[in-house]
Amino acid sequence: MRRHRRAAAGGDVHGGAGRQPARAHGANWPFGHRGGVAHREPFPWAPAMEAGLGILRLRPGDFWAMTPRELDAALRGAFGTRKAATPPTRGDLAELMKRYPDGAQHAG
Template identity: 55%
Template sequence: MRPQPFPWGRAMAFGLGVLRLSPHDFWSMTPLELACAAEGFYGRATIAPSRDALVELMRTFPDGEQK
């Protein structure tokens, strides 16, 4: 899987449009600071799969001998 480029358009839309930051304040932030602001606004994103999803993945793709 290729790394995706940073979504600057979305970040700018959020920082300048939603948070109404000045351009100076927006460009003074680090991506981590902007991510924390987004988390505070939208809530924490669920990154890890649920236990049920993990069990299903383990059932579908069991560990075992490689051919």
């Protein structure tokens, strides 16, 4: 998968051909601090490939031409997005506090 569309000219997600060295961009490139590249978690290749190739049934060429954002959009389009749980109201909290007062012994 490509990081973004501009990396298509011979480069890959690991910064192959076409990527300029960090020193050409200044000491703060690419993450805005001195001392080199910040530690980032590695990209989750196995789950991404399982989702793209196995679940979405993409052809390998189509999968590898996608950016991670495009894969995310395809998965959201296929399965929707999770809706956040509605937070409890004051009435809900009051009911829970009445039902389960602090310091009470509960059989459990």
